[in-house]
Amino acid sequence: MPHILYLAHDLADPAIRRRVLTLQAGGADLTLAGFRRGSDSKVAGDIHQPIELGVTEDARFLQRATAVAKACFTLSTRMKSAKKPDVIIARNLEMLAVAQRANSLFGGDIPIVYECLDIHRLLLRTDALGRVMRAAEARLGRNVQLLVTSSPAFVENYFRPLSGLDAPILLVENQVLDLDGIEIATSIARPPAQNAAWKIGWFGALRCRKSLDILSRFSRAMDGKVEVVLRGRPAYSEFNDFDALVAAEPHLSFHGAYRNPEDLSGIYENVQFSWVIDFFEEGLNSKWLLPNRLYESCRFGAVPLTLEGTETARFLKRRGIGVIVPDVRVETLCDTFQTMTTELYAESFSGLAAQDPAQWTFDRADCRGLVQRLAILAASPRLTPTFPSPTATTRVNLHD
Structure with a gap:
């Protein structure tokens, strides 16, 4: 199996830990290197000692670009004890620049994989800056052998x-990492006790100001009939004062971070619905993504609540599950939950429970399959015919 150099944009991001665990479960030998996002941040979870490349800050593009340039300049020193990799994986555009520098240090013959799970708004601009950003991505990705x-x-x-x-x-969905065959009793609905509130969970990367505002106003309007539970990692740079905003809401609460995937079952089993709506890059990335919380809520029995016209809604419609609202006006959300009965909830839940749970998870066999695909690149780094043409898309564990 290949030795992989994994370049991470944010070592504190739980998603980085999941990818490290995925690659290790697939049999890969791994060197992890990357940035800490904020001087006070820590490496996520229990992943082994990484090579730290510096500190970057949320929502400060120029600072991050400068940090990447400095890291490239000092990379030979930082990597002096690292084993030559068979494959380099660059998570996000900024790490693609580091990958090119690392490749040159190791001889220039290592295949590079570009892992891009979000499309930054700068890449989608229609002005000169957008064209410059896309040109930079194309140049940095000129010898990329696989896009994930x-x-x-x-x-x-x-x-x-x-x-x-x-x-x-290569399409690798944000499924729940399941290395131990998690058994969850998703066939049993969990309605609230009589006269108790419906609970909606908003879990994961909490970075959407609009969602927080909508959920605050909606829960207030429902006057105790709906409670919103927040868990995860707030992007404090996106809120004026996240902690104060949450504390001021009588029907909204934040219960801190959690371990993914270890704690998912417990947090999702305490809610009936999951907020699977995002406006972080409104109309663009937020409309196109299939977020972690989509697969998590389906796997652990929380009915996903999403917005019409999004890729998430299209995903749920194909399977005939979930609650899809036409808009997120407070009036619309109130109408949805004022008419929500135990019977309607049970019907939504039963549709979810009837699904094949394997489609929500990425298991050890999937991990091995992913690493084997990377091993193909390592075996023939200058050849790509083993993979489809650039106009085709290969999928890992996609159950339609």
Whole structure:
């Protein structure tokens, strides 16, 4: 199996820990290197000692670009004891620059994989800055041998029509990492006790100001009939004062971070519905993504609540599950939950429970399959015929 150099944009991001666990479960030997996002941040979870490249800050593009440039300049020193990798994986655009520098240090013959699970708004601008950013991505990705992304809509709306990338595409969805065969009794509905509130969970990367505002106003309007439970990692740079905003809401509460996937069952089993709506890159990335919380809520029996016209809604419609609202006006959400009965909830839950749970998870066999695909690159780094052409997309564990 290959030795992989994994370059992470944020070592504190739980998603990085999940990918490290995925690659290790697939049999890969791993070197992890990356940035800490904020000087006070820590490496996520229990992943082994990484090579730290510096500190970057949320919502400060120029600072991050400068930090990447400095890291590239000092990379030979930082990597002096690292084993030559068979494959380099760059998570996000900023790490693609580091990957190119690392490749040159190790001889220039290592295949590079570009893992892009979000499309940054700068790449989608229609002005000169947007064109410059896309040109930079195309240049940095000129010898990328594989592009990994998580939603078909990213391919349809950005990578094929807009990006200048010319590489085979591998679709790896944001499924729940399940290395131990988790058994969950999702066939048993969990309605609230008589006269108790419906509970909606908003879990994961909490970065959407609009969602927080909507959920605050909606829960207040329902006057105790709906409670909103927040868990995860707030992006404090996106809120004026996240803690104060949450504390001021009588029907909204934040219960801190959690371990993913270890704690997912417990947090989802305490809610009936899951907020699977995002406006972080409104109309663009937020419309196209298939987020972690979609697969998590389906796997652990919380009915996903999402917005019409999004890739998430299309995903749920194909399976005939979930609650899809036409808009997120407070009046619309109130109408949805004022008419919510135990019977309607049970019907939504039963549709979810009837699904094949394997489609929500990424198990050890999937991990091995992913690493084997990377091993193909390592075995023939200058050849790509083993993969589909750049206009095609290969999927890992997609159950339609």
